Amino acid sequence: MLKQLGHVKQHSLRAGQHAFPGDAPSARRRPPVVAVRASATPTEPAPAAPQQQPPAVTLDDSRTQAFMNWARGPASIRFAGVKPSTFAGIRGLAASSDIANDALIVEVPRRSAVVLAPKQRNSCPGMVTDDWWKGAPWFAKMGAMLIWHKRQGGQSPLAPWIAQLPADAGVPLTWSDKQLAALQYPYLQAQVKEQQREWSGLYDALRSSGMAAGAAAPSREEFWWAMSVVRSRTFSGPYIGSTLSDRLRLAGLVAALVVGNTALGLADPQKTLSAAIAVFLFNVLYEVILSRSLKQYAICPLIDLFNHTSAAQSEVSYNYFGDSYSVVASRDFKKGEQVFITYGAQSNDSLMQYYGFAELDNPQDTYVISDMLRWVEGFRPVPAARLQALRGSSLGAAALTNVVVQRAGFPAEALQALRFLLASDAEAAAGVSAFSKAGSTEAEALLAEALACVVTAELAAAPTSLKEDLALQASGSSGSGGKKGGAGSATAAEAMALSFRIEKKKVLSAVLKNMGG
């Protein structure tokens, strides 16, 4: 085993999109949840039964061998106890020997990672213009960096890592409308359409004014591939402006100035020393403060082979003293087991959109009801004046749009809006603000009935039931007769869409169960 990191200053990094709250669909921000019935104790999702892990099949194709030789050779990646393997066809890292809790498993020096620091200069010289670089979002810059390295071929110091990247990230971004429809989930379908528009815009901007003179533009497929790879493999965390060696250099420089000043008799030695200490401390404190607000992004070869489970506790950390990224085991692993890390608390919506898979019984999963008002109207027509009053209130109709439902219940704003809509004219005269808390037993019973109707209607609107989907999955078919193939193929997309919609329907069924329905 490599040395343990217990005493070393570390900063945890998170999977890419977490760093950008503005990037994250609002659905990923979990609102406070309110049980739909005051009397009902919301049941937490039952702890998932330990799942039978598929056996590890060691990967020893020539690309993997070249990559591992590069990792332990020129890239100076330190690793112990893990090896690339597949598990039911999915590549990941298996324990090659027993691993003890707290053991350092992988450590990647910064120079062997693809890193984007704040205000980093154009890192694709001769390929993109400085103007494009300044205005592009982080994942487009890192995508351009991947393409830049790819174009360097064998000249790139990262060539063996680039060569073994997946040819298709398998995310819904590139799915057909039919495949997107198989998600049976309007919220994510809308998110993916929005992403397609955004990424098309980024590509058009790159083509129209972003390429340096004489450089050929990548194809749209290549640019989207690079950005998808980036979004599914990047971790982000606080940015530390200087490494330890930078700081030691600064301390050396300050010390030299003090000695020089004193030797030449230019100033009072006591004052010079105080000023030097102040300069050094200011520099250190400035960077500590800076590191809280600035982010760095990193794709770390080998670490990027860890798959995710929300049950794992290991995260990627930046190790300041070693200027490296590392992963430490958060429990014991037996030889042959898959070693997972966590990409952070993520619902299946973001796992599906940016990583192309849905986690079974994901405790972080939610269900976003795009248009709750539609189902409320089905339960009981809402007078136009009442709706008008809701729209004009501080809550607004947004309280019933993209409503994030957790297994334990509905968000407080949706409940408040619904109580207001269901109230009698006399009660509603008090205004929306009077409905933030539970009302009379009868009013709450009516609310629970309306919510059960909403959930049932959302489930019924899906073309297939949970039972049918489970039967389809058990039969080994994804239901559309797509052609067979690996990740990114029609069959893989349909199988992913099927497992995703099963998980979504399980969330809604749990909501109904928690309501006593």
Ligand SMILES: C[S@@+](CC[C@H](N)C(=O)[O-])C[C@H]1O[C@@H](n2cnc3c(N)ncnc32)[C@H](O)[C@@H]1O
């Ligand atoms: C950081 S990479 C992990 C290594 C990846 N499996 C590979 O072969 O390169 C993230 C990608 O791995 C896959 N992945 C990660 N965790 C997974 C899981 N629990 N189930 C299925 N696929 C997973 C997804 O395709 C995701 O986009």
